[in-house]
Amino acid sequence: MTFQGEANAWSIEDGLLCVASTTPDPRAQSDSNYQSACPEALFSSAIEIQNHTIEWRKDTTISFSREQSGDLRVIAEDSNTAELPVGSVIIIPAEAWASHGALVFRGVSSIGKDMGPGASDYLIEGTWEARQLGAATSFFRDTTEVVKRGTLIRGAHAQILDSEGNPVETFGHLTPLKSDEPGLGMVVLSEKGDQILSVGYYGLQDQSRFEPDWLDTVTSSPALIALAVFFGLLLTTLQLMLLIAPFTERREIGRTDIN
Incomplete structure (x- = not known):
């Protein structure tokens, strides 16, 4: 999904914001359970957010999925949003996502990803x-x-x-x-x-x-179907009238008046 316009504000009720590092360090070690979702090798910080608004800027591209754990995971694939450099991740825990409000968007979107092994x-x-x-x-x-x-x-x-x-x-x-x-x-x-x-x-x-x-x-x-039925009935009625008219005329010609 690539956002367009400026009306793309997501209010995150409860979640974790993993800010991508500009210089990933594969030797870095995570020290806490919370940071295990955002390993220091890839992310510069892991920020717990509540009632936080993300203002998605025009031309920012994201992907999203619901994990097997039930968490909603949103990834900034091509970012034009200052607080979310490319590779940053938003995680909304399963408990929070189950009752979360709608996340609305305006932009170029597609449904589903390519299936494969x-x-x-x-x-x-x-x-x-x-x-x-x-x-x-x-x-x-x-x-x-x-x-x-x-x-x-x-x-x-x-x-x-x-x-x-x-x-x-x-x-x-x-x-x-x-x-x-x-x-x-x-x-x-x-x-x-x-x-x-x-x-x-x-x-x-x-x-x-x-x-x-x-x-x-x-x-x-429905309106065109009703019109078609109406004109069909009208045509049938006209055909019947044309068939009955000659018969009536023959009866008039063949009648003899006796005084």
């Missing part, structure tokens, strides 16, 4: 929806309708692209799941526009692309 940071499951302005209702109100939807299988990785294949800016949030469920919850939204969902799978060279077309719009719109 021994991989642990992968997508467990997911769903997606494509929404468009209702073809019929748009004349009267600004209403969107779900025109295409699907599921993301385990190990898939997905990203929203524009019509030229470039990643688009998205909005979303990270939230904890129930304690007995693995992983974490992530929701990603994009603005209206001509966009494509690109989904890749381990071992496949080409990615699958999902883009709504006019047929999806027609078949998924």
